[in-house]
Amino acid sequence: MKKLLLVFSVLALLFISCPGGGGSGGGSGGGNFWAQDTSGRDYRVDAELYEEGIYCRIWFEKSYVGNNREIAREYSKKIATEFDSNIYQKLRPVFSGNLPFDGRTYSTMELAGHLVDGDGKLNILLLSIKGTDPSAGVYIAGYFYPVDLFEDGLIPGAHSNHNNIIYINFPVFYRQNNPREDPYVDFEDMYSTIAHETQHLMNFITTLALRTTYDANGDPDDILLMDTWIDEGLSASAEYIYSGKHNEGRIEWYNGQVDQGLIPFGNNFFVWGNREDEDDQAVLDDYATTYLFFHWLRLQAGGNNILQEIITSTNSDYTAVTAAADKYIPGNGLDNWGTLLKTWMAANAIGSSSTIYGYKTDAELNAIEICTLYGATSIRLYQGEAVYSIAGPGYSMPTRSGNIRYAGLNPSSGAVSDTNISNNDYLLTYNINTVKPENSDGSEQSIGENGTIVASLVSPGFDVRKNTNGSRSAQSSLSGPYPISLTDMIRINKRR
Numbered sequence: 001m002k003k004l005l006l007v008f009s010v011l012a013l014l015f016i017s018c019p020g021g022g023g024s025g026g027g028s029g030g031g032n033f034w035a036q037d038t039s040g041r042d043y044r045v046d047a048e049l050y051e052e053g054i055y056c057r058i059w060f061e062k063s064y065v066g067n068n069r070e071i072a073r074e075y076s077k078k079i080a081t082e083f084d085s086n087i088y089q090k091l092r093p094v095f096s097g098n099l100p101f102d103g104r105t106y107s108t109m110e111l112a113g114h115l116v117d118g119d120g121k122l123n124i125l126l127l128s129i130k131g132t133d134p135s136a137g138v139y140i141a142g143y144f145y146p147v148d149l150f151e152d153g154l155i156p157g158a159h160s161n162h163n164n165i166i167y168i169n170f171p172v173f174y175r176q177n178n179p180r181e182d183p184y185v186d187f188e189d190m191y192s193t194i195a196h197e198t199q200h201l202m203n204f205i206t207t208l209a210l211r212t213t214y215d216a217n218g219d220p221d222d223i224l225l226m227d228t229w230i231d232e233g234l235s236a237s238a239e240y241i242y243s244g245k246h247n248e249g250r251i252e253w254y255n256g257q258v259d260q261g262l263i264p265f266g267n268n269f270f271v272w273g274n275r276e277d278e279d280d281q282a283v284l285d286d287y288a289t290t291y292l293f294f295h296w297l298r299l300q301a302g303g304n305n306i307l308q309e310i311i312t313s314t315n316s317d318y319t320a321v322t323a324a325a326d327k328y329i330p331g332n333g334l335d336n337w338g339t340l341l342k343t344w345m346a347a348n349a350i351g352s353s354s355t356i357y358g359y360k361t362d363a364e365l366n367a368i369e370i371c372t373l374y375g376a377t378s379i380r381l382y383q384g385e386a387v388y389s390i391a392g393p394g395y396s397m398p399t400r401s402g403n404i405r406y407a408g409l410n411p412s413s414g415a416v417s418d419t420n421i422s423n424n425d426y427l428l429t430y431n432i433n434t435v436k437p438e439n440s441d442g443s444e445q446s447i448g449e450n451g452t453i454v455a456s457l458v459s460p461g462f463d464v465r466k467n468t469n470g471s472r473s474a475q476s477s478l479s480g481p482y483p484i485s486l487t488d489m490i491r492i493n494k495r496r
Helices: 002-014 069-095 108-115 187-210 228-243 248-256 283-301 305-311 318-328 337-350 486-495
Strands: 030-036 042-052 056-061 099-101 104-106 122-127 142-144 165-169 174-177 182-185 212-214 220-223 372-374 378-381 386-390 404-409 426-431 449-452 461-463
Touching: 030 122, 042 069, 042 122, 056 069, 069 108, 069 122, 069 187, 069 228, 069 305, 099 108, 099 187, 104 108, 108 187, 122 187, 142 187, 165 187, 187 212, 187 220, 187 228, 187 305, 228 283, 228 305, 228 318, 248 283, 283 305, 283 318, 283 337, 305 318, 318 337, 337 386, 337 404, 337 426, 378 386, 378 426, 404 449, 426 449
Parallel strands: 056 122, 122 165, 372 386, 372 461
Antiparallel strands: 030 042, 042 056, 099 104, 142 165, 174 182, 212 220, 378 449, 386 426, 404 426
16 A cells, blocks of 8 residues: 555656546536646535536536526537547547456446446536636646546545546637627537547556556555656547547647757657756647657558557556557567657658658648757757757768667658768767656656767758757747646646
């Protein structure tokens, strides 16, 4: 039990799309739930049940609805219908499975119901999350809190609703719609958020069945939480599987880094949130890059089976991804993380529609932009990071050292070489280290190593000598704001 309490004390601070709190949810018409604001404080929410569907229940925060009960009822029926007939039907074949638990086999949502002594219906609480400020550039669209699946009091200091529940920040989906001169709801965006958070819940349920060991009393003893970048990548995929449309904000952010930011200096998803001391919006780099990476996996695998393979893996780290990639994109050596990282980075630079070095027939992703570095001969890269520079005449491939590796990328021919590089080829410099020790607060340590880049000036690009920490001075040109998890928001607010 001590190990369980330690796991959940860390989880309460760090789990993706974090906390809600405890109390009683449910009842014939009303319920009193715990929720959490963007500073990490718990607070009570009185809610009313407005609609019960086949696979879900829709709750509205009473103080937010006010006298608009008929509108809330109309919206709730619309949301329940969409979840039952579309969202869940599309997510279930990919993210649900037959999970062994307590000597029986459950579907994912059945197991969620079993854990809270319920019927497996997902409770969707529409509320106004306190502290949300979209003008800050980032906001909370919704969250899932895994502690809700356990009885209140199991984890000291954590409040549980003992329910399979997700939280949707309803006000952020309001837009102004003249000439009606009243708000309307961006249901399309909200439905994608529901799909996103539902995957988080399904992922954690799968963790309890497949990636958790239990003691003699049947209590969880060791919970292998799936790495944040994998869970967020799967949730980004859930949005696309539901809607069939790209999250343009993620692509916009990635492309916006060509003129400023930290992605050109290597920042990506592998060590989540590690560059926030340089820029507190650097976590958006993590979301943008894992978004692209998982779309590349899905496209190269020719479907969603690779996502099912990842979510049902007994591994919780990068090895879940490399095993799935090797199975569904065979013959490319992708069971090795370094090769997988190199191949995806080459795909971003080459953008082929017919080989592994691109996004197949997705023209928008094949047109994403990259930025090259110049002005120095070395750069410090953390685990999983990679950068581009451009070779000049007579340039020779650097010698690998430690965890630093190199590849020559020819954007014209689409060739990728570990040994040869020609004039005007991209030099890919990347760090294949996969070890991520935990800091005392549970966050992952950044372990840097110096890699070689080409010093000659090539434009467009970043002058490493002048832009060591990047610059977000031009980010105001991006539309934003952009959604992030509640855990990320709490961490950012605490740092601020």
